[in-house]
Amino acid sequence: MPRASGAVLGALNVATLLLSIPIIGAGIWLSHRGSTDCERFLQRPVIALGVFILLVSIAGIAGACCRNNCLLWIYLLVMFVLILLLFCFTVFAFVVTNKGAGSVVSGRGYKEYRLGDYSHWLQRRVDNDNNWRRIRSCLQDGKVCQSLQEKNQTLNDFINSNLSPIQSGCCKPPTACNFTYASETVWVKPAGFNSSDDPDCNTWSNDQSMLCYDCQSCKAGVLANLKHDWKKIAIVNIVFLVFLIVVYSFGCHTFRTNRRDNSYPGYKY
Known part of the structure; x- marks a missing residue:
């Protein structure tokens, strides 16, 4: 189908945009209802994560639906950095939690x-x-x-x-x-x-x-408790990493398609 990759990219980013809303809500809830210093300590990272996901999703939707190559390029750059950081963190988590047992x-x-x-x-x-x-x-x-x-x-x-x-x-x-x-x-x-x-x-x-x-x-x-939690987080990260790579692949395909269409305006699928 024409521009199928752009449609899929837009749909995936709509899903991540919807995901960002409860994350931001959780951060706001912690800022007002958190009863301990530990809960309040989490509010800023949670809100920052939610806003980051929201902005990246908007850039992806706008780039895919409006066929804006500039936004798509920024989106792909951010996604590449995010994939790289997530990969490094996952490897690091496995390495530092490899030692230690009760x-x-x-x-x-x-x-x-x-x-x-x-x-x-x-x-x-x-x-x-x-x-x-x-x-x-x-x-x-x-x-x-x-x-x-x-x-x-x-x-x-x-x-x-x-x-x-x-x-x-x-x-x-x-x-x-x-x-x-x-x-x-x-x-x-x-x-x-x-x-x-x-x-x-x-x-x-x-x-x-x-x-x-x-x-x-x-x-x-x-540290024993942290090791257990980090192992679970690392597994979740692997799943999320696969999802990001899939989204990134659709983004790259959409970017190439838009650039080709801009180079050859009369080109038809």
């Missing part, structure tokens, strides 16, 4: 995590005081440890529970500390305890605002 603890249903098992790049991110201050604030706002404490488990139930990486690393001391269980987030240090080879044993506090939030195990738990 260690099985004898007689426990949960795993424990060590910061040194993860990539140096990720370690530097959480070891940065400013970064960790924000992450710690998010953990406290999320009430991860508080929700664990509300279970009121016995010791046997607790040691057989399947804790999340963050709960295991931030809400309890490492098993090697040999502290006595009082509740999920209250552990009694042995009499005469002064120090330990594991610095996390000294960092642990029964103060519910402190717990093990500054422990190396807590940072490792955050």
